Amino acid sequence: MSETVEKKDPARDEWYAVGISADLRPGEARETILVGEPIDIRREPGGAVIVSKSDGRACPVRERYGHVWTSIGAPDHDLFAIPEADQEGRVLVDVGAVRVRCSPLRAVENFLDIAHFPYVHTDILGAEPQTEVVPYKVHVEEAGDEVWATKVKFFQPQAAKSAEGGIVTDYKYRVPAPTTAILYKTCPPRPGEWDVITIFVQPIAEDLCDVWPWMALFDEDNSLAELIHFQQMIFLQDRSILENQVPKLLPLDPKMEIPTRADMTSVAYRRWLKRRGMTYGAQTAAA
Amino acid sequence: MLKLYDYVLSGSAYKARLMMAILGAPYEAVPVDFYPGNEHRQPDFLDLNPAGTLPVLVDGDLVLTDSAAILTYLAGKHDPPGTWLPAGDPARLAQVVQWLAFSQSLTATAGAARLHDMINRPLDVEAARAGAHRAFRELERHLTAQAFDGNAFLVADQPTIADIACFPYVALSPDGGIAHDDYPAIRGWLDAVKRLPGFIEMPGIHALHEVRETEPGVVAMAAEAG
Ligand SMILES: N[C@@H](CCC(=O)N[C@@H](CS)C(=O)NCC(=O)O)C(=O)O
Numbered sequence: 163m164s165e166t167v168e169k170k171d172p173a174r175d176e177w178y179a180v181g182i183s184a185d186l187r188p189g190e191a192r193e194t195i196l197v198g199e200p201i202d203i204r205r206e207p208g209g210a211v212i213v214s215k216s217d218g219r220a221c222p223v224r225e226r227y228g229h230v231w232t233s234i235g236a237p238d239h240d241l242f243a244i245p246e247a248d249q250e251g252r253v254l255v256d257v258g259a260v261r262v263r264c265s266p267l268r269a270v271e272n273f274l275d276i277a278h279f280p281y282v283h284t285d286i287l288g289a290e291p292q293t294e295v296v297p298y299k300v301h302v303e304e305a306g307d308e309v310w311a312t313k314v315k316f317f318q319p320q321a322a323k324s325a326e327g328g329i330v331t332d333y334k335y336r337v338p339a340p341t342t343a344i345l346y347k348t349c350p351p352r353p354g355e356w357d358v359i360t361i362f363v364q365p366i367a368e369d370l371c372d373v374w375p376w377m378a379l380f381d382e383d384n385s386l387a388e389l390i391h392f393q394q395m396i397f398l399q400d401r402s403i404l405e406n407q408v409p410k411l412l413p414l415d416p417k418m419e420i421p422t423r424a425d426m427t428s429v430a431y432r433r434w435l436k437r438r439g440m441t442y443g444a445q446t447a448a449a
Numbered sequence: 450m451l452k453l454y455d456y457v458l459s460g461s462a463y464k465a466r467l468m469m470a471i472l473g474a475p476y477e478a479v480p481v482d483f484y485p486g487n488e489h490r491q492p493d494f495l496d497l498n499p500a501g502t503l504p505v506l507v508d509g510d511l512v513l514t515d516s517a518a519i520l521t522y523l524a525g526k527h528d529p530p531g532t533w534l535p536a537g538d539p540a541r542l543a544q545v546v547q548w549l550a551f552s553q554s555l556t557a558t559a560g561a562a563r564l565h566d567m568i569n570r571p572l573d574v575e576a577a578r579a580g581a582h583r584a585f586r587e588l589e590r591h592l593t594a595q596a597f598d599g600n601a602f603l604v605a606d607q608p609t610i611a612d613i614a615c616f617p618y619v620a621l622s623p624d625g626g627i628a629h630d631d632y633p634a635i636r637g638w639l640d641a642v643k644r645l646p647g648f649i650e651m652p653g654i655h656a657l658h659e660v661r662e663t664e665p666g667v668v669a670m671a672a673e674a675g
């Protein structure tokens with residue numbers, strides 16, 4: 163069999179979550195589409211997960227953070243680390259895929275933007291008139307080439323399922339891969355620790371994605387069903403907004419940037435994507 | 450105390466939540482991990498409701514597993530004037546029952562298309578959308594006639610459980626790729642339901658907002674950022 167050498171493509175050479183590990187029992191299979199390519203995911207009776215393309219070629223596989231991860235290209239790096247995933251005492255919550263008719267990059271950008279809370283998650287993650295986002299810090303961490311936003315503070319009426327009443331929540335945001343966003347937020351029952359809430363976005367097409375939210379929380383009071391419902395309620399509020407964004411693709415053309423009003427993290431994220439050449443789901447030239 | 454086996458994204462469970470909110474009936478919610486956990490298909494839940502569907506309302510020994518039955522019970526018990534379920538007026542009552550039956554076709558078409566688009570449920574989605582549009586045209590025609598007579602709701606001149614039963618999957622249909630653009634009478638009726646005292650939202654169904662005075666830049670930013 164002759165190996166065709168494929169051109170490097172940042173969208174293909176990346177890891178993506180494509181299923182919940184626990185939902186794939188031995189002998190079971192599921193089909194999905196990743197960056198436009200149909201793939202087949204199955205768990206061997208022995209427990210190993212095999213991902214293959216329609217021509218039978220095998221894709222690399224990892225099982226981490228509750229999900230099956232794969233790539234249709236050849237990633238030159240391993241899956242990013244989320245050290246909190248292994249921390250004692252956290253509940254790990256698989257929330258399930260929500261399909262959204264939007265660019266995968268838009269899904270990430272919306273997740274990073276705190277200014278939408280009072281308008282989209284009214285009386286839960288934000289409330290009028292406390293809509294001000296105080297300036298915070300954004301940087302690109304050289305070592306891992308990740309976008310970070312730190313020292314974000316926001317008033318929230320019900321910050322988490324475990325929050326009783328309004329509190330000022332501290333946030334940190336981290337983008338370890340183009341379609342993964344992680345937020346760290348004050349953890350009401352455990353001061354000093356951070357709750358971890360992520361979205362793993364599986365690009366299906368440039369304007370269609372499955373979003374797999376996942377959480378690693380300190381919460382002893384709520385059932386898994388309650389935690390899942392809370393996160394699904396939040397994410398479905400985002401879905402209505404995401405499906406109506408114009409333009410559909412994320413503008414990366416410098417002429418289309420709106421630097422004055424757009425959120426700082428979003429500006430850093432867009433620049434970082436452009437530098438990496440990650441244009442799948444992006445609009446690179448003014449239409 | 451009433452106990453509702455509930456799922457936050459279920460339009461059918463929302464019928465019960467909305468009715469209880471409007472009637473001011475207190476209840477205890479039992480969240481069921483419908484998705485991704487499929488808890489409604491596990492033995493414990495099937496013991497309660499062999500059909501494996503949500504919502505389920507429990508009141509003492511009474512177990513109700515159908516949203517129309519739940520609305521009937523709630524209105525019978527928590528609406529002393531009896532306007533939500535006009536039991537004393539055979540013609541009105543029969544029309545209410547007719548729209549309750551109709552509401553099932555909304556669940557099967559618009560509701561199914563939404564689950565397909567939202568959580569990737571296998572379905573012939575084009576057939577479901579076509580079915581939803583047929584049901585919407587029927588509803589549109591009726592609501593147009595009602596509006597002509599000066600009535601805002603489905604039956605006679607008052608809101609009934611028929612409106613609560615039909616409202617969710619019509620309101621949520623854009624989540625399943627079914628727009629409201631061609632249905633002006635339906636849009637007016639959705640707004641009328643939203644104006645009912647005690648109305649509550651669910652993800653995908655937004656309350657009507659009075660137009661607020663806001664700084665123009667803030668609105669622009671919210672729109673840009675989502
Ligand atoms: N007869 C039921 C049907 C409601 C219904 O279809 N519920 C959905 C959730 S919204 C369900 O439980 N479906 C079961 C399934 O899809 O597995 C009612 O109206 O109460």
Ligand SMILES: [Fe+2]
Pocket residue numbers: 272273278282283396399400
């Ligand atoms: Fe959001």
